[in-house]
Amino acid sequence: MTIPPLFKIALRAIMRNKLRSFLTVLGIVIGVGAVIAMVSIGQGAKVMVEKQLESLGTNVLIIIPISTTHSATRGTTGTITLTAEDVLAIKKECRAVSYVSPGIRTSTQVVYGNMNWTTFVSGVGPDYQIVRNWHLVSGRFFNEQDINIMAKVCILGQTVATNLFGASDPVDKWVRVNNVPFKVIGVLSTKGQSPTGQDQDDLVLMPYTTVQRKIMGVTYIGVALASSVSAEARFEAIEQITSLLRQRHHLKLNEENDFSVISQVEFASTIMETSHTMTVLLGSIASVSLIVGGIGIMNIMLVSTTERTKEIGIRMAIGAREKDILFQFLTEATVLSSIGGVVGVIFGIVLSKSVSYFGSWPSLLSPPSIAIAFFFSNMIGIFFGYYPARKASRLNPIDALRYE
Amino acid sequence: MQNIVLLETVYKIYTMGEVDVTALNGISLTIKKGEFVAVMGASGSGKSTLMNILGCLDSPTRGKYYLEGIEASQLSKNELANIRNKKIGFVFQSFNLLSRTTVLENIELPLIYNKRISKIDTDRVHQIMKILGLEEFQKHYTNQLSGGQQQRVAIARAIINNPTLLLADEPTGNLDSVTSMEVMNVFCDLNNKMGITIVLVTHENDIAKYARRFIVLKDGKVLSDTPSQSTASDISQIPCETIS
Ligand SMILES: Nc1ncnc2c1ncn2[C@@H]1O[C@H](COP(=O)(O)OP(=O)(O)OP(=O)(O)O)[C@@H](O)[C@H]1O
Ligand SMILES: [Mg+2]
Numbered sequence: 001m002t003i004p005p006l007f008k009i010a011l012r013a014i015m016r017n018k019l020r021s022f023l024t025v026l027g028i029v030i031g032v033g034a035v036i037a038m039v040s041i042g043q044g045a046k047v048m049v050e051k052q053l054e055s056l057g058t059n060v061l062i063i064i065p066i067s068t069t070h071s072a073t074r075g076t077t078g079t080i081t082l083t084a085e086d087v088l089a090i091k092k093e094c095r096a097v098s099y100v101s102p103g104i105r106t107s108t109q110v111v112y113g114n115m116n117w118t119t120f121v122s123g124v125g126p127d128y129q130i131v132r133n134w135h136l137v138s139g140r141f142f143n144e145q146d147i148n149i150m151a152k153v154c155i156l157g158q159t160v161a162t163n164l165f166g167a168s169d170p171v172d173k174w175v176r177v178n179n180v181p182f183k184v185i186g187v188l189s190t191k192g193q194s195p196t197g198q199d200q201d202d203l204v205l206m207p208y209t210t211v212q213r214k215i216m217g218v219t220y221i222g223v224a225l226a227s228s229v230s231a232e233a234r235f236e237a238i239e240q241i242t243s244l245l246r247q248r249h250h251l252k253l254n255e256e257n258d259f260s261v262i263s264q265v266e267f268a269s270t271i272m273e274t275s276h277t278m279t280v281l282l283g284s285i286a287s288v289s290l291i292v293g294g295i296g297i298m299n300i301m302l303v304s305t306t307e308r309t310k311e312i313g314i315r316m317a318i319g320a321r322e323k324d325i326l327f328q329f330l331t332e333a334t335v336l337s338s339i340g341g342v343v344g345v346i347f348g349i350v351l352s353k354s355v356s357y358f359g360s361w362p363s364l365l366s367p368p369s370i371a372i373a374f375f376f377s378n379m380i381g382i383f384f385g386y387y388p389a390r391k392a393s394r395l396n397p398i399d400a401l402r403y404e
Numbered sequence: 405m406q407n408i409v410l411l412e413t414v415y416k417i418y419t420m421g422e423v424d425v426t427a428l429n430g431i432s433l434t435i436k437k438g439e440f441v442a443v444m445g446a447s448g449s450g451k452s453t454l455m456n457i458l459g460c461l462d463s464p465t466r467g468k469y470y471l472e473g474i475e476a477s478q479l480s481k482n483e484l485a486n487i488r489n490k491k492i493g494f495v496f497q498s499f500n501l502l503s504r505t506t507v508l509e510n511i512e513l514p515l516i517y518n519k520r521i522s523k524i525d526t527d528r529v530h531q532i533m534k535i536l537g538l539e540e541f542q543k544h545y546t547n548q549l550s551g552g553q554q555q556r557v558a559i560a561r562a563i564i565n566n567p568t569l570l571l572a573d574e575p576t577g578n579l580d581s582v583t584s585m586e587v588m589n590v591f592c593d594l595n596n597k598m599g600i601t602i603v604l605v606t607h608e609n610d611i612a613k614y615a616r617r618f619i620v621l622k623d624g625k626v627l628s629d630t631p632s633q634s635t636a637s638d639i640s641q642i643p644c645e646t647i648s
Contacts, residue, residue: 005516016504310500311502313500314500314501314502315513315517316461316485316488317459317461317488317494317500318488318489318494318513318514318517318561319485319486319488319489319490319514319517319518319565320485320489320517321481321482321485321486321517322481322482322485323482324485324517396462397461397462397488398456398461398462401461401496401500
């Protein structure tokens, strides 16, 4: 028997039991859809981390005022151990470090006219622009003078600029923070979402001295960002920073660090590993549902071949060979599963798009994962359809004909 | 004349748990080309069992069956399927048509399973439908037809591949007497005009008299095997339709 009649017979059998076919296909749709959605969400996270890593540069180091071993018990004492003087000392004494900037952050409301926007204000130094690789779309960055005089100036992230100023240029306008006027001296270019789905453009930069004194009234800093002279020098830089800070913090030999120096590369690759593990895990969980869908097909095909024993007998009596019957039911199972595959691909795409849209979670549809999911849905049809089809084809013609 | 069927001491024994049922008890038989044979006998005498073996639907427990000189009892399942497709037409008491499938599709079905045919010969299909008066029903579903019409579809399907042997197991068993006569006229014509060899099982003498040879079975053995004396005159009384 050639291909067209096989398909005709299969489609007719499927259409004869619409509800049953629909429910069977649904199992595959959910399976394929889940695989595609889960993998694309995992992939999305991975790609975001990769992008982040590129934009951050491979030589960025983060210094935080708590020991990693004690990070779970984030004590209040920990936060005051890192100061702007530490940062200045690093800049002066660590030869493997080329740029370093303090960082201190607080959440606050920024007002312009009758518009207001709640965001993070980050106090940073002049090196911050280079370390974090920020670009300006207009205006200028802070200089030493701004730091020294605690200038009431600020630089707006794209999100803040858009929300307060719309399309007009904020440079040289005045905004209010805590009722204090600040002059906008620059606007940052867009960076987009971070790997954790945060909007990196939703921030306001100010000189760190300004944030410490004028806004928060503190003397410590929350973080220091440094860049080593080269990617290879980052380990050397970590060592230099560690020994300098230990010395400055008067730590005895048996005392643990009260700070941590983390390399951005190692940090990002940890996240990347995690997100990879997540992709695999999510994908495997979703694959289980695909297999469950396959078992559904097998179940229905077994019922179907039993119900149609008489039909099989008739076909055999007029000359259908074992192969013809085998292919007839195999085609039926495969048609069911590929319909499920096609609908499942669409469902999966819609699902991952809506997860990233409504859940603001990055997702990336990877064509290979779609192709693999579709391919597997067909394989599942063949695999789970084979046993019932073979069982049907092995029937004895006369027994099949007598079946009522 | 050429032997179409040659049976040599054929046994069919069914094992039902502990008990063996001997359905065919050493039957030897030859049927020549163009014969019209009626098989009769009491219920349970082994008629259907014999037909199933002749039709290659079942194989004998012992003994040999030659169909056109080929030993069918030696063939593989695939080869048997091929024989059923090309050399044998089988008409059942209960029609055995595919339901919710059109008349046309039922008739074409053996052609689909015929490896030698790449394209369905629609002329032949229409000619066969015309012979059996089915043209107007070709788009009807078989479950919407009367018993007589259904049996005519079954006959059309049986002869579409131009078989050497047409087997019919009580083809009129589910039909009233008028429809039975119609169907028998068809068989009679197929034998007379197209020279198809026919073996037909029946309980009724009225039906059997269309044949030209009578085989009576009893307990799985041939009780009598007689040519019909009155056949010629009987047949001449029957208004056979002309076959184009
Ligand atoms: N599949 C089977 N399993 C066991 N025994 C069977 C089977 N088919 C037939 N028989 C037995 O074989 C014997 C012959 O049966 P068969 O069907 O050939 O009779 P028959 O002459 O066609 O009868 P009827 O006129 O009632 O159709 C019977 O005793 C029957 O019980
Ligand atoms: Mg019988």
